[in-house]
Amino acid sequence: MQFPESWLRSFCNPSITTAELADLLTMAGLEVEDLRPAAPPFSRVVVGEIVEAEQHPNADRLRVCRVDAGPHSRDGLLQIVCGAPNARVGIKVPLALVGAELPPTEPGAGPFTIQLGKLRGVESQGMLCSARELKLSDDHGGLLELDTAAPVGADVRGLLQLDDTLFTLKLTPNLGRALSVHGIAREVAALTGAPLLAPSFPPVAAQLPDVLPVAVQAPDLCGRFSGRIIRNVNTQARTPAWMVDRLARCGQRSVTALVDISNYVMFEYGRPTHIFDLDKIHGGLQVRWGRPGETLKLLNGNTVELDAQVGVIADDQAVESLAGIMGGDATAVSDGTRHVYVEAAFWWPEAVAGRGRRYNFSTDAGHRFERGVDPAGTVEHIEHITRLILDICGTPETACGPIDDQQPAMPQHAPVTxxxxxxxxxxxMPVTQAQCAAVFQRLGLAFTEGDGTLTVTPPSWRFDLVIEEDLIEEVARVIGYQNLPTTAPLAPVTPRMRSEASRGSFAVRRAVAALDYQETINFSFVEARWEQELHGNADPIRVLNPIAAPLSVMRSSLIGSLVQVLRHNLARKAPRVRVFELGRVAWRDGSVASGDLTVAGICQPMRLAGLAYGPADATQWGSAERAVDFFDIKGDVEALLAPRRPVFEAAEHPAFHPGRSARVLVDGVAIGVLGELHPRWRQAYELPHAPMLFELDLAAVQVQPVPAFAPIARHQAALRDLALVVPETTTHDALVGALRADPSGLVRAAMLFDVYKPAQPTADMAAGERSLAVRLELLDAEATLTEDRIDAAVAAAVARAAAQGARLRG
Incomplete structure (x- = not known):
């Protein structure tokens, strides 16, 4: 909410400085986000009247003007050479005298000083100024034309009240009452005790019996609807400079007189209104909910499709307005408009909230109605608008009809104790009942007193007073937060200890970073293409109102986000990329019930994913450069899960190469996948080489076994090497698992250290077979191993391997 200080002080003028006023508002909960002057400093700029204007003898686009500057032109009229297209006799414009200092033309430059000079051989004794040259606006189409009643020679800063300050408030949603200058003035009066100017809305007598028929068919949409017909208005009338100036200082540009009047009342009293072209309304108006299939072309040029969740104002033929948000193009006023219908209504906040965002736009009216607009002032504000229309757009034939006021469902505020x-x-801090009563009295809240209680009946403009804490907040902020004593909190401090058997998410981050990965953070919503291609999710959860068209679904995997990060880095010539992300994913799951941290039907676990691309190691002299491969990322996963020993099983995944991917299992439970990106997607995403990726369930990664004491064996281990011939279909894990499965417990480890496959079949190896050399470690912690026990254990291990199709070589 932006407004000029001068407008605020016209309603309530406390005896405090601008800085003190800003601090007062901020400490009362109306945060002053920005404070800046209405105009930059300049000097010796006065009102000048062009008395003569002749063509420059040496330039087609210049004119030689004779300007009356009042007491500043003691030797007669001043001669000014000007190139503005609207420089003509009779207008009054800002005149920068010789020696005047104007705002700098470029950022960082000093003030621009006007000097006596010549333009194309003709002397110029000053400069006539546009609004842009004075930094009042960006308009540089011509001279800034002042009011014809402006006294010649008067200082322009004083005439235009440029020594003003613009306030910008950052308001929370419960402060809808402060979305107007009068509403803020009411707060200032309550906080300072300064008198508040009570607005007066003298009724305008009706000269016509005309009333537009209106049927409010949806009381849950509209609680009050007021309107009036005004005939024979001059829609081409010029908006007064004082109104244009106040609107500009509220950040609103001037459009037309009727639109400016409507906007002015909205900023002045927080009352959004709408003015229809009466001749474009077919029959009467119906206030109702929209119907499927209906469309409406809005004032912003967009055509929207309506449904039963959106309120509308319709006539007998079509929808004409989006209730409480924006009017329609079909009934908009124009230069040809002669008769108008002025509407002011109370729309229920719940019926307006979020409707504009459904169509990807927001309006000042919708912003106010979402937070609650005072329903009690519709008639008074129509009288105010009527008076402004008569004064600005009135003609001798202008006449208005009576106000039609319908109140199907006025809000009733429940008392709060x-x-x-x-x-x-x-x-x-201690507060008394008298202090609380004084606060409510200053705020204009009606209340009754009991034994240690005060019961407040919220006024029509207070939609935020619902529970006791709302009243407590009012007491605190009016007394002043700065007056609260500094008191240490009294509460037990109980540290939340994490079990030693688990590690936090930050510990996991540090562990992955120690493996040479850098963390990245991405949106939880992604392209639908990623979900289909990289995760095989044909039915992702769609975002109802995406921040960008491609980011339309919730991700069920982190792989797509990391691939996009890789593409971003490759586009910037990064040769080696190693990134990870710890984030939440989501997919549909009917077994999930609603709870404090869950949403019914949606599973939202945390995942950890990593990507490695490019050289396995940074450039160095000690080893030749090689590309990262499956076993590098497999080693990273093993290091991350240590001391647990994960098992890797060949598996297929939509994102990975079918022969270079695996499922990660811990204690027989699958916790994730890893592998090389599928060649199809490498080409589709235009990657020079295939990256390696892994994705794990975060909860499984956070498990950290508690170290258990085990004494160091006092005896030496025995090592035996076996050369086993196995079919190529026999996997390493199956063979090693069989060797380790020793009931006696002597086989402590089995490690593969060589693989041999002859080019041609030999006497001891047929086609389709290979030789695996395995080293067995045998140890008995209680006694020294004898050869007999070692031989028996090795024979038993060979027998178990035989069950996997293995035999001793030779």
Missing amino acids: LRVARAAKVIG
Whole structure:
């Protein structure tokens, strides 16, 4: 909410400085986000009247003007050479005298000084200024034309009240009452005790009996609807400079007189209104919910499709307005408009909230109605608008009809009770019942007193007073947060200890970073293409209102996000990329029930994913450069899960190469996948080489076994090497698992250290077979191993390997 200080002080003018006023508002909960002057400093700029204007003898686009500057032109009229297209006799414009200092033309430059000079051989004794040259606006189409009643020679800064300050408030959603200058002035009056100017809306007598028929068919949409017909208005009238100036200082540009009047009342009293072209309304109006299949072309040029969740104002033929948000193009006023219908209504906040965002736009009207607009002032504000229309756009034939006011469902605010003892406990300082009563009186809240309680009936403009804590907040902020004593909190401090059997997410991050990965953070919503191609998810969860068209679904895997990060880095010539992400994914799961941290039907676990691309190691002299491969990323996963020993099983995944991917299992439970990106997707995403990726369930990664004491064996281990011939279909894990499965417990480890496959079949190896050399480690912690026990254990191991199709070589 932006407004000029001068407009605020016209309603309430406390005896405090601008800085003190800004601090007061901020400490009362109306945060002042920005404070800046209405105009930059400049000097010796006065009102000048062009008395003569002749063509420059040496330039087609210049004119030689004779300007009356009042007491500043003691030797007669000043001669000014000007190139503005609207430089003509009779207008009053800003005149920068010789020696005047104007705002700098470029950022960082000093002030621009006007000097006596010549333009194309003709002397110029000053400069006539546009609004842009004075930095009042970006308009540089011509001279800034001042009011014809402006006294010649008067200082322009004083005439235009340029020594003003613009306030910008950052308001929370519960402060809808402060979305107007009068609403803020009401707060200032309550906080300072300064008198508040009570607005007066003298009724305009109706000269016509005309009333537009209106049927409010949806009381849950509209609680009050008021309107009036005004005939024979001059829609081409010029908006007064004082109104244009106030709107500009609120950040609103001037459009037309009727639109400016509507906007002015909205900023002044927080009342959004709409003005229809009466001749474009067919029959009467119906206030109702939209119907499927209906469309409406809005004032912004967009055509939207409606449904039963959107409120509308319709006539007998079509929908004409989006209720509480924006009017329609079909009934918009134009230069040809003669008769208008002025509407002011109360729309229920729940009926307006979020509707504009469904169509990807927001409006000042919708912003206010979502937070609650005072329903009690519709008639008074129509009288105010009527008076402004008569004064600005009136003609001798202008006449208005009576106000039609319908109140099908006015809001009823339930009384709220404040316990004084409870207020003192929450605020943290002693407060009395008299203090609370004084606060409510200053805020204009009607209340009744009981034994230690005050019961407040919220006024029509306070939609935020619902529970006792709302009243406590009012007491605290009016008394002043700065007056609260500094009191240490009294509460037990109980540290939350994490079990030694688990590690936190930050510990996991540090562990992955120690493996030479860098963390990246991405959106939880991604392209639908990624879900289909990289995760095989044909039915992802769609985002109802995506921030960008491609980011339309929730991700069920982190792989797509990491691939996109890789593409981003490759586009910037990064030769080696190693990134990871720890984030949440989501997919549909009917077994999930609604809870404090869950949403019914949606599973949202945390995942850890990593990507490695390019050389396995940074450039160095000690080893030749090689590309990262499956076994590098497999080693990273093993290091991350240590001391647990994961098992890797060949598996297929939509994102990975069918022969270079695996499922990760810990204690027989699958916790993730890893592998090389599928060649199809490497080409589709235009990657020079295939990256290696892994994705694990975060909860499984966080498990950390507690170290258990085991004494070091006092005896030496025995090592035996076996050369086993196995079919090529026999896997390493199956063979090693069989060798380790020793009931006696002597076989402590089995490690593969050589693989041999002859080019041609030999006497001891047929086609389709290979030789695996395995080293067995045998150890008995209690006694020294004898040769007989060792031979028996090796024979038993060979027998178990035979069950996997293995035999001793030779």
